Amino acid sequence: MENRMRKAVLILFFFIAAFWQLLFVGAASASQFGPLIHKKDSLYHRIFVYRSGPVATLRFGRQPRVQVQSQVNLNNLRQHMTEYSTLAFCGLLYEPEPERVLVLGLGGGVIPREMRYYFPACEIDVAEIDPDIPPIATEFFGFREDDMLRVHISDGRIFIKKQLRTDPVPKYDLVVLDAFNSDYIPFHLMTKEFLEEVKGVLADDGVVIANVFYTNRLFDAEFKTFLAVFGRCQVFVGDYSTNAMLAAPGPACPTLTVREAVDQAKRLQRKHRFAFNMQTVAKRLHPNAHPDSRAKVLTDDRAPVNWLRTQKTRK
Amino acid sequence: MGQQSSKKAECVKGGKGRGVAIVLIACVCGWFVMELEILGVRVLAPYFGSAVYVVTGSVIGVFLLSISAGYMLGGWLSRRANSQRALGMNLMAAGAWLCAMPFFVEPVCDGIFNAGLDEKWGSLLAALALFGAPTVLLSTVTPTAVRWLTRRASDSGLNAGLVLALSTMASFAGCVVTAFYLVLLSIRLTICSSGVVLVALGGIIVLQAALHRRRSSSSRAEGKTAEQILESRNGSGQEKV
Numbered sequence: 300m301e302n303r304m305r306k307a308v309l310i311l312f313f314f315i316a317a318f319w320q321l322l323f324v325g326a327a328s329a330s331q332f333g334p335l336i337h338k339k340d341s342l343y344h345r346i347f348v349y350r351s352g353p354v355a356t357l358r359f360g361r362q363p364r365v366q367v368q369s370q371v372n373l374n375n376l377r378q379h380m381t382e383y384s385t386l387a388f389c390g391l392l393y394e395p396e397p398e399r400v401l402v403l404g405l406g407g408g409v410i411p412r413e414m415r416y417y418f419p420a421c422e423i424d425v426a427e428i429d430p431d432i433p434p435i436a437t438e439f440f441g442f443r444e445d446d447m448l449r450v451h452i453s454d455g456r457i458f459i460k461k462q463l464r465t466d467p468v469p470k471y472d473l474v475v476l477d478a479f480n481s482d483y484i485p486f487h488l489m490t491k492e493f494l495e496e497v498k499g500v501l502a503d504d505g506v507v508i509a510n511v512f513y514t515n516r517l518f519d520a521e522f523k524t525f526l527a528v529f530g531r532c533q534v535f536v537g538d539y540s541t542n543a544m545l546a547a548p549g550p551a552c553p554t555l556t557v558r559e560a561v562d563q564a565k566r567l568q569r570k571h572r573f574a575f576n577m578q579t580v581a582k583r584l585h586p587n588a589h590p591d592s593r594a595k596v597l598t599d600d601r602a603p604v605n606w607l608r609t610q611k612t613r614k
Numbered sequence: 615m616g617q618q619s620s621k622k623a624e625c626v627k628g629g630k631g632r633g634v635a636i637v638l639i640a641c642v643c644g645w646f647v648m649e650l651e652i653l654g655v656r657v658l659a660p661y662f663g664s665a666v667y668v669v670t671g672s673v674i675g676v677f678l679l680s681i682s683a684g685y686m687l688g689g690w691l692s693r694r695a696n697s698q699r700a701l702g703m704n705l706m707a708a709g710a711w712l713c714a715m716p717f718f719v720e721p722v723c724d725g726i727f728n729a730g731l732d733e734k735w736g737s738l739l740a741a742l743a744l745f746g747a748p749t750v751l752l753s754t755v756t757p758t759a760v761r762w763l764t765r766r767a768s769d770s771g772l773n774a775g776l777v778l779a780l781s782t783m784a785s786f787a788g789c790v791v792t793a794f795y796l797v798l799l800s801i802r803l804t805i806c807s808s809g810v811v812l813v814a815l816g817g818i819i820v821l822q823a824a825l826h827r828r829r830s831s832s833s834r835a836e837g838k839t840a841e842q843i844l845e846s847r848n849g850s851g852q853e854k855v
Contacts, residue, residue: 342666343666428663428664428665453663454662454663454664454665454733455663456659456660456663457662457663457665457733460661460727464728485659485664486656486659487656487659487660487663487664490660492660493660599659599660599801600800600801600802601799601800601801603797603798603799605797606798
């Protein structure tokens, strides 16, 4: 009887320890971003905003594996805290003077905000599925909407479909695909059919940029899908992050060598005086990169994105 | 007691084998309904996005509505003399629908989208147009299964519980296998293959019903317990149960 009691106490202790671990490990790992200052369960995400001094961090979930969506230094909005937000400017190497930009996915609003700052005459549309994100970006991340920078609450694919049905169809010089949920990009924003629709709103001398991760087999499939739709695709690989930018230039846009990219970056740097180093972005170009030949194009019919994401890149 | 025994004799719907078969058919249908529901979210996403309305409102809502309509229809069909034939025909029709579905997804969804319906009502209408009919047809199996298994009124609850429990477990398996593994394959291929399985299953059931009917009429010609066989075939025992 006593033995049984002891066993029961041990089991109970085990469960309490497991629960404690589950509850607090997440919180402890999150502390690297400072204290949690805002939390919201929206229709689509578990939104967590942390603040450490002037640095605000946005995450969709508090587990250690969850990526940082956005990070902003509120004392210096020009400073890029994440590598991907600077890499996203690689589109300017192909189209140095964009007049119309489309960004899918708002997050903390760093990319559209900085585009707005450096190109004040540029019209920027942002499609964001979650209606709770824009108020958070405004309140905690220094984002501001105005006449030239509009946020549309819509699924990115639906927004583009609607644009395609307007007359005349608006043409964007720069399209930035940056729609992420807590895991990755939703599957219907990666397929061949989707990219065909994106192509429909892209100006001939425009460029499509997609923020992706390059350490898994999904990257090869995405790369191959871009090649299947646009015919050409170049990659800018992150130096200290696992982010990469796929850049698919329109038919009237050049394919760049590293030299050409760096020269263009110098011109842009002189003209716009970016707070980040545009030449560093240009040097991240890997002109000879190509996808694994065994990778398959992602389609609406077959897009095993979650599985591919868990598979390491094949040698 | 005596009355109950006579009812038992009247309501015999075949042996144990037939009972097992109908439960298995109910399980197969439960599997395919959930497979279709999960794939349905992916089928609609390219046209109506992955907004919460599409997943929870339209797809899940339409499936629940269709399942309830299927239960009503199945309950009514289970009282008919040719309920086995009707069951087989339903499965064949659902299978044929699934085989054809990949070819009309695009025109239906594009048509609804172009008509100016938004993500909410557009996806609801598209889900109804694409998945309503096969789900109704597949859900007619459950009441028929309960009817076929029930030989005594006092067993009806037990049989209903058994059929619902097993078919729901099959639905669970369909959910897990589809969400974990079948999504890795072509959606079109998966839906078409499910359609082929259903057409084949329905065909076997219809064929078996025809053979049974033939055998019954030859037995009648030989003057063997014709009334009893007829009773069991036309399901008039239902009213007495």
